[in-house]
Amino acid sequence: MFTQELNAVYILWLRQIKRYYRARSRVIGSFAQPLLFLFALGYGLGPVYAQAGKGNYIDFLVPGIISMSIIFSGMFSGLAVIWDRQFGFLRETLVAPVSRLSIMLGRTLGGATIAFGQGVFIFIVSLFIGFHVQNWILVIPAFIMMFLIAILFTALGTGMASRLEDIQGFQFIMNFLLMPLFFLSGALFPLTNIPTVLMYIVAFNPLSYGVDALRALLVGTTQFGIGMDFVVVTSVAIVFMVLGAYLFSTIEA
Amino acid sequence: MWSTVSASPIIEVIHLSKNFGEFSAVNDISFSVPKGEIYAFLGPNGAGKSTTIKMLTTLLRPTKGGVRICDVDVLQHPSEARRLFSVMFQEPSLDDELTAYENLEFHGVLYGVPRALRHERIDELLEMVELADRRHHMVKGFSGGMKRRLEIARGLLHHPRILFLDEPTVGLDPQTRNHLWEYVHVLNKSESITVFFTTHYLDEVDQHAHLVSIIDHGVIIADGTVDSIKKETHTDTMESAYLSLTGKMIREEGGDNSNRSRIMRAFAK
Numbered sequence A: 001m002f003t004q005e006l007n008a009v010y011i012l013w014l015r016q017i018k019r020y021y022r023a024r025s026r027v028i029g030s031f032a033q034p035l036l037f038l039f040a041l042g043y044g045l046g047p048v049y050a051q052a053g054k055g056n057y058i059d060f061l062v063p064g065i066i067s068m069s070i071i072f073s074g075m076f077s078g079l080a081v082i083w084d085r086q087f088g089f090l091r092e093t094l095v096a097p098v099s100r101l102s103i104m105l106g107r108t109l110g111g112a113t114i115a116f117g118q119g120v121f122i123f124i125v126s127l128f129i130g131f132h133v134q135n136w137i138l139v140i141p142a143f144i145m146m147f148l149i150a151i152l153f154t155a156l157g158t159g160m161a162s163r164l165e166d167i168q169g170f171q172f173i174m175n176f177l178l179m180p181l182f183f184l185s186g187a188l189f190p191l192t193n194i195p196t197v198l199m200y201i202v203a204f205n206p207l208s209y210g211v212d213a214l215r216a217l218l219v220g221t222t223q224f225g226i227g228m229d230f231v232v233v234t235s236v237a238i239v240f241m242v243l244g245a246y247l248f249s250t251i252e253a
Numbered sequence B: 001m002w003s004t005v006s007a008s009p010i011i012e013v014i015h016l017s018k019n020f021g022e023f024s025a026v027n028d029i030s031f032s033v034p035k036g037e038i039y040a041f042l043g044p045n046g047a048g049k050s051t052t053i054k055m056l057t058t059l060l061r062p063t064k065g066g067v068r069i070c071d072v073d074v075l076q077h078p079s080e081a082r083r084l085f086s087v088m089f090q091e092p093s094l095d096d097e098l099t100a101y102e103n104l105e106f107h108g109v110l111y112g113v114p115r116a117l118r119h120e121r122i123d124e125l126l127e128m129v130e131l132a133d134r135r136h137h138m139v140k141g142f143s144g145g146m147k148r149r150l151e152i153a154r155g156l157l158h159h160p161r162i163l164f165l166d167e168p169t170v171g172l173d174p175q176t177r178n179h180l181w182e183y184v185h186v187l188n189k190s191e192s193i194t195v196f197f198t199t200h201y202l203d204e205v206d207q208h209a210h211l212v213s214i215i216d217h218g219v220i221i222a223d224g225t226v227d228s229i230k231k232e233t234h235t236d237t238m239e240s241a242y243l244s245l246t247g248k249m250i251r252e253e254g255g256d257n258s259n260r261s262r263i264m265r266a267f268a269k
Helices: A002-022 A024-051 A057-076 A079-086 A089-094 A100-128 A136-161 A167-183 A196-204 A206-218 A226-249 B049-056 B078-082 B100-110 B115-128 B144-155 B174-190 B202-208 B226-232 B238-246 B258-268
Strands: B009-020 B023-034 B038-042 B064-069 B085-088 B162-166 B194-198 B211-216 B219-225
Touching (some): A002 A024, A002 B100, A024 A100, A057 A100, A057 A206, A079 A100, A089 B100, A136 A206, A206 A226, B009 B049, B023 B049, B023 B194, B023 B219, B038 B202, B049 B064, B100 B115, B100 B144, B115 B144, B144 B174, B174 B194, B211 B226, B211 B238, B226 B238
Parallel strands (some): B038 B194, B038 B211, B085 B162
Antiparallel strands (some): B009 B023, B009 B064, B211 B219
């Protein structure tokens, strides 16, 4: 019974990876936006940041851009659910004798793996434009954190997509959600001395803790503390996963 | 042609209803299917056939009433019920961006068919539906008929207790149709799999089914053996019996969402 659930998770994961790998144009397109942010902001705002006495902006920015590429890719992988619904394939998974948690898990891990891979790619590119890793051992926990962020936001996107029937609606909600999540996470600016109201909003955004953890591990500065970061990101990821499994159990097709 | 019938029902439908808003798609239907039967579920377009199949296969929650499959309450224990059947939907449900083989592999793994058996059956079924030489081709390049054949192969991959076939032979050439029915009979006999199917080709009912029920406007208007229905309507084929029961007016597809998704698919192209 348990091995069958595990196999189901595996085959759902594999399907996602295969589809991604085969859609070459999507692979290239998905890197364009974070790279643009990295180059434009990194080189554009760098001198201002240095003048303000904050040091190297690229070092500050890279954890934010890594997070950005992960949440965009993760959230949008929820689109796969809507495509599957429109092309009828969703039914094939819904009548299968596996738990809805396994379906949610398999889909989420698939999307999260892709999102994580993109984060790793941005990390590697950033090394070539002057990003300094403070301690290479800590890259390992940083990668774990990247994967957790990926799971959290893929689960969110997938869960929301299970409620929606058309692509336009999904894109509309995504744009409303993604930009605030990204801009109000401390990905682009330091959280020291920002207005209190803004700080409350930032503290309520799970991405803030992901960005903070990556900054702690890769650059060595933290706002909330690395322990707090891991606790928040992991628990929110679990909550979204369970919620998504529940939403999948109520889908009618 | 048909198999022997034992007394215990394998599917029990009890006062089942489904409303979509004001529209009553299925209205208080009850019937039971004996184990080992090949059972035809007939009706004009929009009569409630697909809606009923969706409720039997856990995809749609009934507004009222219940369904039991092998004594498992489908509403209370959906996962347990899902182990017991296989379903082939009227609309395509393949992954276009996977190969034929990968689609079957995906299904086999989801249904827990052990690896060796899975590969053996996939080979056998691809041979049956004459797609063996296309096994590693992407499904998106397939014609409508080829996709249909692949879905048939997939529906037969894990040997369930009940096989639901919603218009399985639409768009198939006579050769493939015959193959399909032959295979269904083999499964019905050797593994005593109960078959529940819908069709608009009524000669298939004469040839392959034993028991029939006919649904129209969401209500069962006739059920019984093929012979008894023919006798009651004083006809000698299922086609004329069916027409005398349901009339000759052409129906529009109703509130079912199948039409809408077909249109959406066309736009997505």
